[in-house]
Amino acid sequence: MKNTYFTPGPAELYPTVAKHLQTAMDEQIGSISHRSQRFRDIYKFADEQLRTLLNIPATHGIFFTGSASEVWERLLLNCVEHESFHLVNGSFSQKFYDYAQSLRKFAHKLEKPFGEGFDAAEIEVPEYAELICLTHNETSSGVQMRPAEMHKLKRKYPQKLFCVDMVSSAPYPDLDYSLIDSAYFSVQKAFGLPAGLGIWIANQACLEKAERLQRYDATTIGAHNTLPMLWKHYKTYETPATPNVLFIYLLGKVVEDYNAIGIQTVRRHIDEKARLLYKFLETSDEFAPFVKNERHRSQTVVVANTKKPSNEVIAGARQAGMIIGSGYGKLKDSQIRIANFPAVSVEQVSALLAQLSR
Amino acid sequence: MKNTYFTPGPAELYPTVAKHLQTAMDEQIGSISHRSQRFRDIYKFADEQLRTLLNIPATHGIFFTGSASEVWERLLLNCVEHESFHLVNGSFSQKFYDYAQSLRKFAHKLEKPFGEGFDAAEIEVPEYAELICLTHNETSSGVQMRPAEMHKLKRKYPQKLFCVDMVSSAPYPDLDYSLIDSAYFSVQKAFGLPAGLGIWIANQACLEKAERLQRYDATTIGAHNTLPMLWKHYKTYETPATPNVLFIYLLGKVVEDYNAIGIQTVRRHIDEKARLLYKFLETSDEFAPFVKNERHRSQTVVVANTKKPSNEVIAGARQAGMIIGSGYGKLKDSQIRIANFPAVSVEQVSALLAQLSR
Numbered sequence: 001m002k003n004t005y006f007t008p009g010p011a012e013l014y015p016t017v018a019k020h021l022q023t024a025m026d027e028q029i030g031s032i033s034h035r036s037q038r039f040r041d042i043y044k045f046a047d048e049q050l051r052t053l054l055n056i057p058a059t060h061g062i063f064f065t066g067s068a069s070e071v072w073e074r075l076l077l078n079c080v081e082h083e084s085f086h087l088v089n090g091s092f093s094q095k096f097y098d099y100a101q102s103l104r105k106f107a108h109k110l111e112k113p114f115g116e117g118f119d120a121a122e123i124e125v126p127e128y129a130e131l132i133c134l135t136h137n138e139t140s141s142g143v144q145m146r147p148a149e150m151h152k153l154k155r156k157y158p159q160k161l162f163c164v165d166m167v168s169s170a171p172y173p174d175l176d177y178s179l180i181d182s183a184y185f186s187v188q189k190a191f192g193l194p195a196g197l198g199i200w201i202a203n204q205a206c207l208e209k210a211e212r213l214q215r216y217d218a219t220t221i222g223a224h225n226t227l228p229m230l231w232k233h234y235k236t237y238e239t240p241a242t243p244n245v246l247f248i249y250l251l252g253k254v255v256e257d258y259n260a261i262g263i264q265t266v267r268r269h270i271d272e273k274a275r276l277l278y279k280f281l282e283t284s285d286e287f288a289p290f291v292k293n294e295r296h297r298s299q300t301v302v303v304a305n306t307k308k309p310s311n312e313v314i315a316g317a318r319q320a321g322m323i324i325g326s327g328y329g330k331l332k333d334s335q336i337r338i339a340n341f342p343a344v345s346v347e348q349v350s351a352l353l354a355q356l357s358r
Numbered sequence: 359m360k361n362t363y364f365t366p367g368p369a370e371l372y373p374t375v376a377k378h379l380q381t382a383m384d385e386q387i388g389s390i391s392h393r394s395q396r397f398r399d400i401y402k403f404a405d406e407q408l409r410t411l412l413n414i415p416a417t418h419g420i421f422f423t424g425s426a427s428e429v430w431e432r433l434l435l436n437c438v439e440h441e442s443f444h445l446v447n448g449s450f451s452q453k454f455y456d457y458a459q460s461l462r463k464f465a466h467k468l469e470k471p472f473g474e475g476f477d478a479a480e481i482e483v484p485e486y487a488e489l490i491c492l493t494h495n496e497t498s499s500g501v502q503m504r505p506a507e508m509h510k511l512k513r514k515y516p517q518k519l520f521c522v523d524m525v526s527s528a529p530y531p532d533l534d535y536s537l538i539d540s541a542y543f544s545v546q547k548a549f550g551l552p553a554g555l556g557i558w559i560a561n562q563a564c565l566e567k568a569e570r571l572q573r574y575d576a577t578t579i580g581a582h583n584t585l586p587m588l589w590k591h592y593k594t595y596e597t598p599a600t601p602n603v604l605f606i607y608l609l610g611k612v613v614e615d616y617n618a619i620g621i622q623t624v625r626r627h628i629d630e631k632a633r634l635l636y637k638f639l640e641t642s643d644e645f646a647p648f649v650k651n652e653r654h655r656s657q658t659v660v661v662a663n664t665k666k667p668s669n670e671v672i673a674g675a676r677q678a679g680m681i682i683g684s685g686y687g688k689l690k691d692s693q694i695r696i697a698n699f700p701a702v703s704v705e706q707v708s709a710l711l712a713q714l715s716r
Contacts, residue, residue, distance in 0.1 A: 002386060003386060003389075005386070005389040007389070007391055009600065010388065010389050010390060010391060010392065010600065010603060011389060012389055013386075013388050013389055017388070018383055021379070021383070025376055025379070028360060028361060028363070028371075029552075030368065030371050030375075030546075030551070030552035030553075031361075031363040031365070031368050031369060031370055031371055031552075031681075032368060033365055033368060033683070034368065034553070065424065066423065066424020066425065066428060066554075066602075067424065067599050067600060067601075068599075069582055069598070069599035069600075070424060070428075070582050070583075070599075072581070072582065073580065073581045073582040076581070098581070099581035099582065100581075102578060102579075102580065102581035102584070103578050103580070103581050104575075104576075104577075104578045186600065188388075188600060193388070194387075194388030194389075194602070194603065194604040195388075195392070195600045195601065195602060195603055195604075196424075196554050196555070196601070196602030196603075196604065196605060197554070217462075218462075219462075220460060220461050220462045221460075222431065222460065222461070222580075223430070223431045223434070223456070223457035223458075223460035223461050224427055224428050224430065224431040224457065225428075226460070240427070241425050241426075241427035241428075242367065242368065242425060242427075242544065242546060242553045243425075243553065243554070244424075244552070244553060244554030244602070245368060245552065245553055245554075246552040246553075246554065247554060323389075325391075
């Protein structure tokens with residue numbers, strides 16, 4: 001009997017993954033050259049499917065890395081000469097900020113307590129900040145920043161580069177890529193694939209910045225997966241180094257499945273399940289939503305305070321074949337995290353809520 | 359009917375991979391948390407199996423990256439303050455050198471023409487070079503540097519850090535890790551796995567260097583997969599970011615299969631097939647070994663000059679269900695490359711040679 005994973009990544013595999021993996025094995029995708037037409041077709045297919053799903057315009061390229069964490073480093077190296085600005089309200093936005101410091105950038109941050117979110121009106125971007133780092137969905141705290149607020153902020157600071165971490169929410173947020181210069185995610189969250197592939201979306205403005213920095217003698221944009229190298233190879237749907245060909249194939253196929261359902265329906269299903277989850281938490285005696293402000297509640301990673309020690313709740317669900325996440329870091333023992341990704345159905349969420357009600 | 363891949367990576371999958379992949383899917387390895395005991399057991403198992411296979415002592419840690427190319431960057435950032443030294447005799451050793459320049463290191467190189475190899479006696483290491491970058495097997499040209507020569511060189515320069523690229527030869531070279539500070543490979547070559555995972559072996563001396571550099575205000579050792587962060591998490595068999603859990607699982611299982619055969623036997627099988635291949639090339643009217651000096655001929659990537667245009671040879675083999683590689687770069691049209699990895703048997707190599715004799 002298989003478990004159902006409600007964990008916020010790695011997570012439940014999307015139901016079609018096993019079938020696509022079998023096809024990939026039959027077609028020996030794991031052995032084909034990354035310099036072959038077969039691979040270029042696979043890259044092109046994933047690219048086209050993602051463009052359709054996320055409404056990504058031709059101004060933006062789509063690139064593959066080893067993980068989304070790698071993209072943090074690439075963005076800072078390629079798009080920041082001196083200063084970056086980070087909205088920090090959880091462990092992952094904090095890590096991005098830490099990366100900037102490790103790279104000896106002058107990193108500014110605006111910080112909110114764990115569980116609270118940001119709106120555009122309250123944000124002043126420092127004058128010399130070159131890259132504004134937003135997190136759509138804080139996986140650690142279950143807080144979101146609404147796309148409309150991100151777009152508003154960019155309109156206020158049109159000269160600055162804006163990047164959006166949508167690691168644990170893509171394809172949910174409907175970003176306007178005429179306002180968002182770069183966004184990134186990994187595949188083991190809402191795309192329901194095994195971990196091991198990061199997706200980096202970046203536009204010409206990011207590329208131009210990287211090319212400019214590359215010309216300065218004293219600056220390095222890094223050596224591996226630099227944006228100019230990624231883009232150069234992308235023109236023929238190739239990658240600078242050998243990529244994870246198998247997972248790129250699987251991503252293209254799963255995104256094709258999402259497109260067959262339609263992005264509006266995929267998002268509506270997430271909304272529907274999120275309503276069930278939050279309604280349960282609000283009416284339960286045993287649980288309460290951690291994020292107080294409804295506007296800032298994540299649809300894809302639902303965090304709840306538990307009355308009982310969370311490990312009892314988690315163990316009970318596990319016995320029923322349902323795996324839920326613990327709270328993050330210090331909140332490990334008093335919170336649970338429930339991922340609401342496309343791989344779990346309304347019926348599975350209902351079954352989980354029935355279990356949690358016991 | 360499936361093809362047999364004699365390409366130098368991505369390559370033929372090892373025959374047990376499909377079975378292990380099925381077990382992984384049955385056990386939902388693609389969904390488990392990278393912070394769970396189940397994952398720590400998987401990491402520990404892969405670590406133990408690799409230690410046994412490659413005779414890696416406790417002084418060295420074993421870490422996972424997205425690719426071996428990523429390791430080039432990590433080594434340069436973590437182990438070089440100012441100067442590196444590169445033995446360059448092909449496209450991949452050249453790329454490592456290029457990475458050093460992109461990272462604004464002062465990179466020295468000793469260069470040989472494509473198809474020629476290095477011996478210790480002819481090498482003078484520049485006085486201030488901190489890291490000596492050796493390539494055991496140049497995938498582009500089919501040239502090897504013998505481990506004994508590498509060891510000899512380190513004995514001559516014991517104060518310097520030595521790293522060995524064994525991307526397309528591990529587990530073939532029998533390295534003495536009391537002399538080699540770091541080595542790395544990727545799994546889509548002689549381990550017969552799909553691409554998407556790099557393995558980085560590094561010792562305490564590398565770690566100490568990274569920790570020292572990290573304390574300097576003006577230096578960065580990077581932010582993602584830094585050696586101190588990798589090592590810190592390694593102590594509990596975890597990784598700083600979400601790794602490719604599935605492929606780490608598969609690697610552990612395939613290495614277990616290699617250990618069941620025994621490393622001596624694995625290496626002897628490679629030797630046996632290499633003898634067949636080179637004997638064929640030396641006695642053929644249509645082909646000739648590219649590497650003239652026998653001492654420098656690779657056992658794992660065999661490169662041949664072709665009399666006919668190589669695309670005719672490749673097309674003929676393809677019709678018979680055998681995929682061989684073209685020459686690298688400028689030699690694309692006049693050479694073929696044949697990988698001699700554990701995934702292909704003596705019988706399969708014999709069948710290929712029968713096809714090439716037609």
